[in-house]
Amino acid sequence: MLRVRALKKSFGDFKAVNGAHLTVEKGQLVAVIGPNGAGKTTLFNLITGQLQPDGGSIVFNDENINKLPPYKICRKGIARSFQIANVFPRLTVFHNVQVSVLSQQKLSNKLFHPTSQMAVEETTRILESVGLLDKKFDVAGSLSHGDKRTLEIAIAIGNEPELLILDEPTAGMSPEETTATMSLIQTLSDKQGLTILFCEHDMQVVFNVAQSIMVMQQGYTIVQGTPEEVRQNSEVQQAYLGGA
Ligand SMILES: Nc1ncnc2c1ncn2[C@@H]1O[C@H](COP(=O)(O)OP(=O)(O)OP(=O)(O)O)[C@@H](O)[C@H]1O
Ligand SMILES: [Mg+2]
Known part of the structure; x- marks a missing residue:
């Protein structure tokens, strides 16, 4: 691949x-794997086009x-997460993932649906798969560091x-x-x-x-x-x- x-x-x-x-x-x-400064992040930045x-x-x-x-x-x-947690802190856990799922879907034929009802099933499935479903109404900024990192993974998965x-x-x-x-x-x-x-x-x-x-x-x-x-x-x- x-x-x-x-x-x-x-x-x-x-x-x-x-x-x-x-x-x-x-x-x-x-x-x-490699020690500090080995070039791991730079390698990932090259693969994902940041460099x-x-x-x-x-x-x-x-x-x-x-x-x-x-x-x-x-x-x-190719979807990625970053070394430093990268979530929308004021949005709920659910919305963080929903935005990512929606960004991946073609919306042209769904213009008349309210966004709040879009991609609910897919978002729920992803949150369940990473174990964050019980925190879906929490504001992302209030999560523990570990949960924020997990949310980042969920956001990346939202890109399918x-x-x-x-x-x-x-x-x-x-x-x-x-x-x-x-x-x-x-x-x-x-x-x-x-x-x-x-x-x-x-x-x-x-x-x-x-x-x-x-x-x-x-x-x-x-x-x-x-x-x-x-x-x-x-x-x-x-x-x-x-x-x-
Ligand atoms: N934009 C940049 N400009 C100058 N030097 C850089 C830049 N980005 C990375 N470096 C240097 O390149 C080397 C490799 O950095 P990189 O971040 O890829 O390492 P790493 O393996 O991810 O390290 P760590 O385990 O600490 O995250 C380091 O010495 C770093 O200081
Ligand atoms: Mg690094």
Whole structure:
């Protein structure tokens, strides 16, 4: 579904992404892992069109998307969440997701329906799938940090993506929230068949859930493989696990 090859992006003289390779197959749950500043967010910004690559290729469903703007990439079926929570704080949980569902639908033949009644079923289904249905009337700004991040995932799902990209979905979470979020991501992958790409600092968090792990360091890919392959890789052991 997604193939990134030899991707490069510099900021001035600094090579933030410098030889990134990544493959995501349909239905897979793939993690990108690497320390602070490894280039994970920059890689995601390149894939979703927030940044333009200096070199290499990003191919989504057999089409090179290197030069497409974010809204076109979104329409092709890639939705994302950001490292810092991004919700409409004054809207209810329900409306946050409803807006996203509506933005995806063709509204031309529904002009005479009041918006409040649009996409109610779909919005309800999404909120149920992420476990936020009981908070649907809460104002998003009043949610806990963990629930805000979950709401972001729900908003991204509202775009009906083929590929869901999550930038550190557990950032700033308590251990309990982290466990709950990882199990949600696993459920979305297993039960709903969503293709998910996410990044994370913490190896331990991803080893149990990811089917494939790409390890980044200083902008380049050390290896991508199954958790076992990654664990066995000597360069990963040296660079990332301190030789352990
Ligand atoms: N717009 C920018 N201008 C200049 N340097 C940047 C810019 N964006 C990122 N960088 C630098 O590129 C490097 C990679 O940053 P990036 O945010 O991609 O890392 P990351 O792996 O996501 O890190 P973290 O785990 O802390 O989120 C960092 O050294 C960062 O300071
Ligand atoms: Mg980052």
